[in-house]
Amino acid sequence: MVKKICPDDRWAWVEIDLSALRRNTTAFKRRLSRGVKMMCVVKADAYGHGAVRCVNAMHTAGADQFAVATVAEGVALRDAGIEWPILILSQPPIQSVQTLVERDLMPCVYEPDFALALGEAAAAAGRVAKYHLIVDTGMTRIGVAPSEAVELRRTIDFHRGIECAGTLTHFATADVLDDWDFALQLNRFRNAVQAIHDAGMETGLVHCNNTPATILHQECQFDMCRVGIGLYGLQPAETTIGAIDLEPVMSVRGRVTRAVYPEVGAGVGYGMTYRVPKRNIQIATVPIGYADGLSRTLSNNMDVIVGGRRVPQVGNICMDQFMFAVDVNTTRTYCPMPEVREGDVVTLIGVDGDERVTADEMAQLRGTINYEVVCDFGLRLQKIYV
Numbered sequence: 077m078v079k080k081i082c083p084d085d086r087w088a089w090v091e092i093d094l095s096a097l098r099r100n101t102t103a104f105k106r107r108l109s110r111g112v113k114m115m116c117v118v119k120a121d122a123y124g125h126g127a128v129r130c131v132n133a134m135h136t137a138g139a140d141q142f143a144v145a146t147v148a149e150g151v152a153l154r155d156a157g158i159e160w161p162i163l164i165l166s167q168p169p170i171q172s173v174q175t176l177v178e179r180d181l182m183p184c185v186y187e188p189d190f191a192l193a194l195g196e197a198a199a200a201a202g203r204v205a206k207y208h209l210i211v212d213t214g215m216t217r218i219g220v221a222p223s224e225a226v227e228l229r230r231t232i233d234f235h236r237g238i239e240c241a242g243t244l245t246h247f248a249t250a251d252v253l254d255d256w257d258f259a260l261q262l263n264r265f266r267n268a269v270q271a272i273h274d275a276g277m278e279t280g281l282v283h284c285n286n287t288p289a290t291i292l293h294q295e296c297q298f299d300m301c302r303v304g305i306g307l308y309g310l311q312p313a314e315t316t317i318g319a320i321d322l323e324p325v326m327s328v329r330g331r332v333t334r335a336v337y338p339e340v341g342a343g344v345g346y347g348m349t350y351r352v353p354k355r356n357i358q359i360a361t362v363p364i365g366y367a368d369g370l371s372r373t374l375s376n377n378m379d380v381i382v383g384g385r386r387v388p389q390v391g392n393i394c395m396d397q398f399m400f401a402v403d404v405n406t407t408r409t410y411c412p413m414p415e416v417r418e419g420d421v422v423t424l425i426g427v428d429g430d431e432r433v434t435a436d437e438m439a440q441l442r443g444t445i446n447y448e449v450v451c452d453f454g455l456r457l458q459k460i461y462v
């Protein structure tokens with residue numbers, strides 16, 4: 077049975093199962109070799125799951141540090157009273173250095189001007205700002221070239237206002253088995269780390285593994301792993317299925333706000349892209365739309381679950397609502413659906429009875445990945461922690 081939890085002001089919500097989140101966190105923590113730290117990636121409001129509540133649950137389950145994408149995300153965690161180390165997975169605009177110092181947020185660094193501005197801001201505040209040096213070993217996104225890592229460090233290390241607390245890179249193909257590009261990236265990273273050591277400098281915590289690498293590549297855990305999507309119970313790729321058991325943390329549900337039996341031929345929604353084909357078709361409305369993360373590209377091409385059974389979504393998905401159809405006709409070969417009523421719980425992602433819709437199924441229908449599906453549902457729907 078689906079629990080009848082629901083916000084009072086809108087019949088639409090995402091359910092976040094914090095005990096599943098803790099179990100997933102523990103499952104990853106167990107995969108780490110002794111002494112290897114776990115950095116939990118909570119960017120984009122913890123992939124749509126709500127960063128503050130998730131950070132606290134993850135810490136209970138053994139997380140050591142946290143990572144976000146933007147300065148604002150880091151500030152929001154500090155405002156919520158979270159005091160554990162936070163890394164920003166980019167080198168933010170130079171104008172943000174004072175905020176970084178004041179809120180004790182570690183940026184990634186790959187340019188000397190930024191590093192020195194950070195040092196100046198820290199020195200002015202009588203502090204030492206920690207940063208992580210990011211190396212671009214082949215993804216061509218952000219970072220210093222491996223061949224220039226030592227020189228960058230030599231250029232900035234004189235500054236007493238900064239301290240290198242870590243050295244990292246990011247893999248582009250960690251989910252591909254026996255991949256040459258992955259091997260090349262790892263090799264370049266090892267060499268850059270070695271060169272920094274050989275030059276007599278500290279690297280801080282060395283880290284490169286994201287979720288797929290943490291699952292598939294025990295050999296390069298170094299000092300820390302950065303786990304994201306797996307904590308939320310989603311597989312990063314097909315190659316990791318079976319290698320680790322994970323429980324989805326997010327369910328997406330709404331309740332029927334109206335259910336009617338239109339005339340045969342009646343149109344449903346903008347453009348009337350669905351027309352009621354026969355008698356005894358019930359059209360029900362749910363207050364979730366594309367502004368809530370239910371992509372309009374899914375229109376007339378997805379199922380929802382009601383009363384433990386799959387039914388088709390029909391008509392174009394609106395900004396704030398969508399409709400689905402229930403065929404209550406009885407035929408010799410077809411077992412009719414029971415009628416739906418106002419207030420019935422509808423599941424878009426999650427389990428109801430014996431039926432389940434996964435973020436992966438929805439991602440496949442949308443032509444995207446589960447990461448984007450959960451991020452999108454985090455945008456506006458109220459989160460209920462269970």
Ligand SMILES: *Cc1c(COP(=O)(O)O)cnc(C)c1O
Binds near residue numbers: 288302303304312
């Ligand atoms: C997003 C991100 C991660 C986490 O990736 P997952 O695939 O979700 O584990 C780790 N490191 C960096 C630099 C990232 O941007």
